[in-house]
Amino acid sequence: MIAALREFTDRALGRGEAAITVPPFDGALKPNQLLEEAAVVAELDAPEDLATDGRSLFVSDGSRLLRLDGSQLHEAERLDRIITALACRSDGGFAIALEGKEVRIRGGKDDGKRWQEAAGQPFCAINALAVTPNGKLIATDGSARHSYNEWSHDLMSLGCTGRLLEIDPVSGARSVIADGLGYAFGACSAGDEIWVCESWRHRLVRYGGSGSGSVLDRLPGYPSRIAPAADGGFWLSVFAARTQLVEFVLRETAYRKRMMAEVEPQYWIAPTLSSGRTFLEPMQGAHIKTMGILKPWAPPRSYGLVIRLSSEGLPRYSLHSRVDGKNHGVVAAVECGGSLFVLAKGSRRLLRLPIADIERSLLP
């Protein structure tokens, strides 16, 4: 009863859960243009994920698996369906998610093994894979209701059916480490723990070790895949920035339902991986012009962001492509050979930034 009353007053007064607020991009998240200025390694057709075995970089592009040799991409494999997630195994093989509905091993000693469900529930939107130090696979299944490509449907229906899964490729055993996640998107092992991104709750959560809890909370964007950094810590990609407008729409159930029923998904008031292609896109409602001066910022519909985390999960610095940029919708960032490779799905580009250069320009 008291909770219901509180919810009612919160909604009326715009407080608590009903406060339409967004954390600022400041401190370690202070905007820059590093992603926008990054070297473009390749322009791809349908890039989805990156992986590295420590020597080479692998990129999934539609149903193709590409390997980066020097500055050229070469086809390493071609599969029968779209690759939605990718991880390199220590035996030289790959773990691959196909259309979000199947996890398959290619190459190595477990070649050909495949799984379509865990705990009796079929995979629906497997969007990230990682390998633990003991050789097991970690997978995130974003949603049990919406397919991999329908992530914005899941956000707009306030989905919380994501799962964090563990797969033993040797025995084939699958277990659910966590469920009820607000779109699980990206995970990796951190010591004896597993860290998983919950995109719709804008946080990074840990499981295992000493229980579960939040590592990094209240991010100003929607986190996606996470990968280890060579000298400790992690690279966290963020595929879109939060805005007050979207937060407002998420709290307006009737409006949201009608929007979903009547408007084409690409024109929803929702985060997107790229924007500015058509005038039909929703306005973001900012004071762009003040006293006749065009401001260099505005609440973004799409954004590019990679956050460097310390080994404790604290942001150290970040790389941005701002509202006027192109390299938006960053879904993966992987370190390989002294460089950071970033997949900007919005512009379908693979970017490369020497880490020494990043740190020189961002660290005091």
Place this chain on the structure above:
Amino acid sequence: MTNPVLELRQATKKYAGVPAIDSVDFTLMPGEIHALVGENGAGKSTLTKVMAGVVTLTSGQMLIEGKEVNPRTPTEARHLGVAMVFQENSLVPTMTVAQNLFLGQEQFFNRLRGIYIAAQQFLQSLNFDVAPTATVSLLGAAKKQMVEIARAVLHNVKIIIFDEPTASLTPEEKKYFFDLMLELKKRGVSIVFISHALEEALQIADRITILRDGKHVITDWKQNFDRARIVRAMVGRDLSQTLYGRRKTKVRPAGRRVLSIQNLRMANMVKNNSLSVFAGQVTGIFGLVGAGRTETFKVVAGVIKRDFFHGGEVLLHDRPTRYLVPAPAIRDGVVYVTEDRKVEGFFETMSIAQNLYMGLLAKLGKKRSFLSKSEADGLADKWVKALNIRATGKDVKVVELSGGNQQKVVIAKSLVQEPELIIFDEPTRGVDVGAIAEIHQLINKLADEGKAVVVISSYLPEVMAISDRILVSRQGKVVEEFSALEATEEKIMYAAVH
């Protein structure tokens, strides 16, 4: 060549021996709009107050139409043809527009209808769209300002001074207000206006005068200025021989986020403000008057309340908080060291020891049922020594201390509460140079100990010297962030005014 309608020669005004304006020369031509620009404390308000008879010159001359004058009250200045329109207008809110216009000119028998007709005609002649029968309290900010202006014109003033006239106006009202200024100019009225918005000065003024640290820097025609030149003139001081001469070469890395302010709103002072404060760092907040810095952090500390509806969020260690009074904030480790120590900082007739003990009691609340003199003395001994408070004893009344030592008492009173987040609002205002260095050392020590420290300051060199990161606030929200290593006075001032 036309003679100036108003002239100040070598104008100096000192407060307690400290010059607020120092040997300033200023001329105002007939029918001219003259913008006064400068940082906080540059002397703009003092200069205009001298013109309006609010304060008198310590030395120097003031001439109106070539005749030396010395108005000692605003009424005297008004008789000389000078009127000042303050930010907080001086209208009687419960009276009508017409009654306010003719206030002070009433006769023994007044015919209200006659006043309304006269007011209507007069307002129409000025092209002011205000109903003479409207009650002033029901008017918007721009219309109130119109009534103030009309009243000044009615008194046949030749010079009108506006102090930050556009601060409370909406963009539409601002445009209307500028049209009014041009209308007055056409009638031959000279206007002096203070503004923190450079665009306004460049848009409306004929000439611009820039003051810095109480001194005249430059006066020139609008077309000879651009934003960069104004900003350079506002901040271009030589600091090599001062406390702030050394540039920061190293900044502390950010620790955990202690405070996150998200989309905070408080009346028209704080507008959708968002910022974070991290442990182990000094976060400097710079902004000009009306930037909403003090109000933002007073909301954080529970001194004032945010908007009742959709007031945004304040998160302390990622936990939403909404302090209605300071006591729970103090218990949660948030302290606010006020900018106005004499009013809000200490009990002036109580001793140092008693003041410090009050700080502890504010934290402990009901946990201390009985007062302990020995505890108060112990506390005073510790903090008088730690902060080097110079007094003949801990039982000395705070009112008897110097400004610097009073400020140390205020700081100590907050530090006895063992805070995690310390907000210093103008910590070195009215403090001697020696004490400034000690207060800066203390602030640095607190950050080195891992505390989250916020320093709000209107003095740019101070912000740059002490901060690890600098947030620039403008018109109610943070508009720019700089690392101390990349910040320059020009960059910060540009963000604050642009």
